[in-house]
Amino acid sequence: MIPYVQSAASQEVPPPYNFPGVTVHTFVCETVIAQVQAYCDKFFNLGDPDQRGFTYQAVAAWPYGLLMCIDYPVMIRSGRGRENIGDEVPYSDRGIVSQQEVFISVPVMRVATAPSTRLTDTAIEWAIPFITVGNPMSAVCGREMIGLQKLRGDIAFSDGHFPDSFSCNVRLPGWPPQAGQSRQMLMDFLHVDTGPLTPTFRGSPRESSLYTLFRSRTASNGIAGLATAFDMVDTFSAGAIPTTMQTVALKQLRDAARPDQAIYQALVACRTKYTNVAGVRFYKEDDVRVTFKNFGGSFKGVNSVLQTSSLQPADKRLANEIQPVAAYRFNADIDFDDMRTLHEFPIYDCDGPPPPRSAGADLSAAWFRPWKGFFGPRKATP
Amino acid sequence: MTAFIESFATQQLLPPWTATDARRFCFVFRMERDLIATYLAKYFNGRFGDCAPAPFRYEPVAGAQFGMVSVTLFPNIMSTNTVEPHPVSGGQIWNKISHNEVYLAFPAIRYAVTPDGLMRDPRLVWIQPAAYANNDTIVFSAREIWGTDMFLATIDRHDTDDFNALHLDVGLIGMKTFDPHAEERLLSVMHVAVDKVLEGGLLPAIEANPELSAFVDLLFKAGMLGGVDAPGGADTEKYPHHVELNNLKQFRDCYDMGAAIYRAIIASQVSHARLRNLVLYDAKAVDLAFMWSDSLREFIETILGNTGPTDPSPPAPHADDHSPQPSCAHIDWQLPQVKLDVALAFSFIADIDFRVLGALHTYGAVEA
Numbered sequence: 001m002i003p004y005v006q007s008a009a010s011q012e013v014p015p016p017y018n019f020p021g022v023t024v025h026t027f028v029c030e031t032v033i034a035q036v037q038a039y040c041d042k043f044f045n046l047g048d049p050d051q052r053g054f055t056y057q058a059v060a061a062w063p064y065g066l067l068m069c070i071d072y073p074v075m076i077r078s079g080r081g082r083e084n085i086g087d088e089v090p091y092s093d094r095g096i097v098s099q100q101e102v103f104i105s106v107p108v109m110r111v112a113t114a115p116s117t118r119l120t121d122t123a124i125e126w127a128i129p130f131i132t133v134g135n136p137m138s139a140v141c142g143r144e145m146i147g148l149q150k151l152r153g154d155i156a157f158s159d160g161h162f163p164d165s166f167s168c169n170v171r172l173p174g175w176p177p178q179a180g181q182s183r184q185m186l187m188d189f190l191h192v193d194t195g196p197l198t199p200t201f202r203g204s205p206r207e208s209s210l211y212t213l214f215r216s217r218t219a220s221n222g223i224a225g226l227a228t229a230f231d232m233v234d235t236f237s238a239g240a241i242p243t244t245m246q247t248v249a250l251k252q253l254r255d256a257a258r259p260d261q262a263i264y265q266a267l268v269a270c271r272t273k274y275t276n277v278a279g280v281r282f283y284k285e286d287d288v289r290v291t292f293k294n295f296g297g298s299f300k301g302v303n304s305v306l307q308t309s310s311l312q313p314a315d316k317r318l319a320n321e322i323q324p325v326a327a328y329r330f331n332a333d334i335d336f337d338d339m340r341t342l343h344e345f346p347i348y349d350c351d352g353p354p355p356p357r358s359a360g361a362d363l364s365a366a367w368f369r370p371w372k373g374f375f376g377p378r379k380a381t382p
Numbered sequence: 383m384t385a386f387i388e389s390f391a392t393q394q395l396l397p398p399w400t401a402t403d404a405r406r407f408c409f410v411f412r413m414e415r416d417l418i419a420t421y422l423a424k425y426f427n428g429r430f431g432d433c434a435p436a437p438f439r440y441e442p443v444a445g446a447q448f449g450m451v452s453v454t455l456f457p458n459i460m461s462t463n464t465v466e467p468h469p470v471s472g473g474q475i476w477n478k479i480s481h482n483e484v485y486l487a488f489p490a491i492r493y494a495v496t497p498d499g500l501m502r503d504p505r506l507v508w509i510q511p512a513a514y515a516n517n518d519t520i521v522f523s524a525r526e527i528w529g530t531d532m533f534l535a536t537i538d539r540h541d542t543d544d545f546n547a548l549h550l551d552v553g554l555i556g557m558k559t560f561d562p563h564a565e566e567r568l569l570s571v572m573h574v575a576v577d578k579v580l581e582g583g584l585l586p587a588i589e590a591n592p593e594l595s596a597f598v599d600l601l602f603k604a605g606m607l608g609g610v611d612a613p614g615g616a617d618t619e620k621y622p623h624h625v626e627l628n629n630l631k632q633f634r635d636c637y638d639m640g641a642a643i644y645r646a647i648i649a650s651q652v653s654h655a656r657l658r659n660l661v662l663y664d665a666k667a668v669d670l671a672f673m674w675s676d677s678l679r680e681f682i683e684t685i686l687g688n689t690g691p692t693d694p695s696p697p698a699p700h701a702d703d704h705s706p707q708p709s710c711a712h713i714d715w716q717l718p719q720v721k722l723d724v725a726l727a728f729s730f731i732a733d734i735d736f737r738v739l740g741a742l743h744t745y746g747a748v749e750a
Contacts, residue, residue, distance in 0.1 A: 143391075152518040270636075
């Protein structure tokens with residue numbers, strides 16, 4: 001084991017975290033299955049399929065992604081393990097942090113290639129092709145510890161034009177499309193505007209809207225109850241209201257002398273668990289306007305998976321609109337925990353010999369993990 | 383070779399890079415040998431669990447110990463890396479970033495250690511225990527590529543009519559007092575103000591503080607005082623005119639946050655060209671202070687050696703600056719301060735080149 005030396009100047013707080021009283025604004029958007037598959041192939045399906053033992057696939061039966069705008073009023077470190085900070089005050093006793101985060105998540109399926117593990121190592125996970133956060137330490141922790149490629153952005157949540165509406169504006173550092181000699185600057189990247197919460201004076205939702213399910217008090221209460229009682233609601237609501245999101249990300253580090261080369265590549269999973277889900281309210285999806293400005297290379301992260309509207313090509317160079325198929329908000333407590341390395345990819349010929357790390361794999365599906373100890377080779381009798 | 387998979391989030395400043403017309407202010411202050419030795423032992427020397435020790439040993443330089451707070455205003459920084467494909471930007475090098483940077487550094491001697499335990503080949507290197515920048519791209523590049531322990535900070539430079547003057551403040555999100563109910567604030571970290579130019583060259587400063595002589599010699603060797611007559615008439619042209627930085631590049635294991643998946647000593651090189659507008663300041667008139675809070679306490683105690691504030695009030699220009707609420711974008715100055723006695727202060731304008739020399743040692747590696 002190589003110990004990590006906590007810097008005396010560091011302000012980072014490593015996970016796991018507990019976020020009570022979170023407000024989540026969710027916009028369900030159509031994805032382009034071929035693009036999701038291309039994303040999987042680029043970031044997850046690295047190397048030889050037989051050697052890694054799995055293949056990530058787009059979930060063709062659920063061609064939707066979630067654009068989530070989350071306001072975390074309180075972040076508390078919830079870890080109980082060793083913190084490796086000597087006699088310093090434990091992280092959880094230092095105080096609370098708040099942050100706002102915007103990300104896109106799409107479901108992907110990890111399919112084990114070996115018949116013997118096809119059932120136990122196959123799992124639905126969530127890829128996050130775009131994520132930005134306001135708190136700089138959150139960005140550092142996300143990037144360096146769990147492989148989420150968090151960009152640090154200026155995020156502003158506010159009430160929209162109408163009562164009980166929502167507005168979000170994200171600015172990221174970037175260069176204008178025709179960069180030329182321009183300097184980097186903070187530029188508008190994402191804007192979300194909703195109408196008021198349903199029922200609204202601005203007309204009825206479409207009959208095909210998800211809202212038609214939830215306008216039934218019985219169904220609405222049932223789903224809220226299920227969200228609290230079972231993790232299985234993920235299946236029940238087909239991911240529309242996640243209670244447990246198992247995220248997967250490619251954690252990779254650049255070589256210092258050859259930055260186009262990697263010194264470490266691994267798939268890392270984390271669990272985001274939503275509890276005490278309450279206050280599920282819908283926006284009328286036709287009232288929602290999601291606009292991504294196309295500058296620098298940032299839009300490629302979004303463009304790779306989400307279905308954009310049919311703007312004229314001339315306009316599409318500057319901005320892309322996305323029309324959600326459902327939009328809602330809810331309150332919840334969130335636990336972010338259970339970080340683990342699913343699979344480490346072999347590294348060849350980097351600058352300096354790589355650490356002798358076995359190409360570890362911890363691919364068991366979440367449902368199988370409690371049962372795992374009952375299977376496999378028997379322990380030797382003393 | 384294993385290719386790094388580029389994405390929209392990895393548009394970084396790839397080394398080597400060059401900065402034109404950078405303006406650097408340097409403030410030299412006295413440090414304690416024991417604290418430097420402890421720092422080097424913690425971060426660079428030793429076996430570290432079941433890992434073999436690095437084949438290097440870092441020791442404080444001989445004589446009196448000095449460190450340097452450096453403030454650099456980068457109006458234009460760009461990658462000169464023409465080898466990498468820069469695929470995200472369609473082959474275009476992402477460049478032209480302007481930002482401000484503050485770091486604290488001290489010199490150390492790196493010895494190569496033979497298998498017999500003999501120390502040989504001493505080499506002067508610089509260590510940066512802390513660095514701050516106000517640009518995300520720079521911070522992510524420094525941390526993730528060449529291993530500088532850099533933090534994203536609010537860096538406010540206050541304009542003055544005097545070109546030679548500087549008033550600059552650094553703020554960082556943190557806690558005044560650790561408490562489970564405490565809320566983060568944009569806390570003041572450092573304040574520096576200087577405007578009194580010193581006439582008469584370096585000799586008066588060295589005569590006033592003879593212990594500075596060796597440190598000034600190091601600065602000449604680093605090419606940071608080009609254009610100034612070296613004390614004793616030394617021929618500065620033969621000096622290498624660059625600085626070697628050694629950083630500890632490390633990343634946590636996501637499962638065990640106390641363990642590292644990668645840990646290496648990275649050597650990089652900074653050199654100055656077209657050095658001009660060198661200005662020496664009256665060191666006694668420099669107002670340089672780090673601000674005391676629980677978030678910064680460990681850093682101040684272990685690097686600066688102060689166990690408490692030297693002044694219960696904030697710097698005079700910020701006596702009335704309050705941060706009304708936790709999420710306020712204004713720096714909260716209602717903190718006690720730790721004043722540093724500056725021994726030497728100077729500034730210059732130069733073009734700065736930065737390149738990574740390589741990984742000197744990767745911990746846990748199977749040696750070839």
